[in-house]
Amino acid sequence: MKRIGVLALQGAVREHLQTIEACGAKAVPVKKPAELLDLDALVLPGGESTTMRRLIDRYRFMDPLRDFAETGKPMFGTCAGLILLAGEVAGYEEPHLGVMDVKVERNSFGRQIDSFEADLEIKGLDAPFNAVFIRAPHIISAGPDTEVLCEYDGKIVMARNAQFLGCSFHPELTLDHRITDYFINMISVEHQSITI
Secondary structure, eight states, X not given: OOEEEEEOSSSSHHHHHHHHHHTTSEEEEEOSGGGGTTOSEEEEOOSOHHHHHHHHHHTTOHHHHHHHHHTTOOEEEETHHHHHHEEEEXXXXXXXXXXXXXXXXXXXXXXXXXXXXXXEOOTTOSXXXXXXXXXXXXXXXXXXXXXXXXXXXXXXXXEEETTEEEESSOGGGSSOOHHHHHHHTTOOGGGOOOOO
8 A cells, every 4th residue: 555644743634644545555654854754655735834844944944854755755735835845935045855856836825704605626636626826935936848738827737847846736525536656656667655
């Protein structure tokens, strides 16, 4: 069974764990860096990116997360998680992990009171996906090897770059598990953990 970790420092951790289990994979809350070692993939959940970065630094996750990225195993960032993955964040001199070839802007769709839902046409899905946007970022620009999977209102809200998947919205807050299933299917045979 594929083991999918969810960085469990802050944010929509429980909802991601439930969605992963609904897709038939093993969901693992990750609270210590050592717990990254036996995973097949990792989700960086939505939440508050500044708070998440502070907790990543406090619990010494930054280097282990970068090491995980270098293994080639998939990483999925939703909302604040996308900001953590991005190679560039508008208005900031340095990115967080900086592993995904995109530039993002924070809070692109207003404050929390401006949260909304929208039906999105996402490349690879056979029907619209009802997405929940909460203080969402968007992708300003994407590198040449980054595939844009969805735009909303003229803004890029989902993209894939190598083993990195990022979206502006919260797929875990719906009962539609197709995006999480898409992510799990990014795991290649050579990167699957062997469990006895």
